[in-house]
Amino acid sequence: MLYFNQNLDHFTFTPKSYMTFQQRYAIDSKHWGGAKANAPILAFLGEESSLDSDLSAIGFLRDNGPRFKALLVYIEHRYYGKSMPFGSAEEALKNASTLGYLNAEQALADYAAILLHVKEKYSTKHSPIIVIGGSYGGMLAAWFRLKYPHIALGALASSAPLLYFEDIRPKVGYYYIVTNVFKKTSERCYNTIRRSWQEIDRVAATPNGLLILSKKFKTCAPLNGSFNIKDFMDSIYAEAVQYNRGPSYWVTSVCNAINANPPNRKIDLLDRISAGVVALVGNRSCYDTNMFAQPTNNNIAWRWQSCSEIVMPIGYDKQDTMFPTSPFNMTSFIDGCESYYGVPPRPHWITTYFGIQDVKLILRRFGSNIIFSNGLSDPYSVGGVLEDISDTLVAMMTKNGSHCQDIGLKSKGDPEWLVMQREEEINIIDSWISTYQKDLQILKS
Structure with a gap:
């Protein structure tokens, strides 16, 4: 486990905003192809859980890291697990004055800071990053790709109820x-x-x-x-x-x-x-x-x-x-x-800040490289993106899939449809990375 000295507030310049806290993350470099090869980075963006439970339950990175020769990064969400501002959970969770720094916008900025730190630490300026998340973390992964396209090449947003808000209630x-x-x-x-x-x-x-x-x-x-x-x-x-x-x-x-x-x-x-x-x-x-x-x-x-x-x-x-x-x-x-x-x-703030009303119309010309995966037997799928928006904004659905099932650990008893779903996700991500590597070579020549 590693700790990053994280800013409490990324968006103001008052003296208090420069307070810091220790944010937990983990790195697995066992199968990484290295900086010279511009080998990719798979980054799991933590949700409302501790890093310990994510490391034990999330299999997508571990199962596919060797195939991509990827550096694996797992980041804990602020205010969860051991990533507590103000010195302790008791103080951080005390009231609205301390909890006010807990929101999706600050969390995304945390992830940006840590991922740039990792790239600098490993001297790997051109390694493409794919962010992965499930449920609320899947929402964060999609939003991260849209808000920080210079950091994340693509996103896998599993069981992300992005369209489950007051302005865009599902039917x-x-x-x-x-x-x-x-x-x-x-x-x-x-x-x-x-x-x-x-x-x-x-x-x-x-x-x-x-x-x-x-x-x-x-x-x-x-x-x-x-x-x-x-x-x-x-x-x-x-x-x-x-x-x-x-x-x-x-x-x-x-x-x-x-x-x-x-x-x-x-x-x-x-x-x-x-x-x-x-x-x-x-x-x-x-x-x-x-x-x-x-x-x-x-x-x-x-x-x-x-x-x-x-x-x-x-x-x-x-x-x-x-x-x-x-x-x-x-x-x-x-x-x-x-x-x-x-x-x-x-x-109404989420729809104002992230602009997910008319998602098909707006993202068609603006977004790219996001997989929205949903199992239709998951209750949260009613708020998911269930139709392709473009060739690179892909909705992947499985009739019998449950919540975040595709990013869980592989097992011998996995049904064929789940094996095929994961394989399709891997192939799409591989195509993003291949296109990026070709673009990189062209621009370098």
């Missing part, structure tokens, strides 16, 4: 995909889940109803209301769909448990729903209904980002039929964020 939302994947997996399972919400509310309204629910779902803490268990189940179903992939295929596991008829035991509707929880997260002595929203440093940092500029209008619309209807309400969202942080979100 259907996140929970439409969650609903459809469950329904296609098992109509019976889908109907059981659909009926369960009303049953949870019915039981909760009875005398000692919350205690009954707490015992049935083996919650670690007493329930304050039916919302606790419904929010928990929402997260279970969303998680199962978002990361539904082999060898376990979580949605199938959840539905098999919900549909099962155990011998010698009569089970009711909520027993079935509880069995789905066990299938996904395992048999435990108790279940923390906040397990998907623990106040970890990463979650605290992401809550700020989603309450400031990464405002995605995700709600439960009429077509999301597995869930009770509850559309996203921007007014309520803004009020909630402002009451929590003392500052309101800027829901």
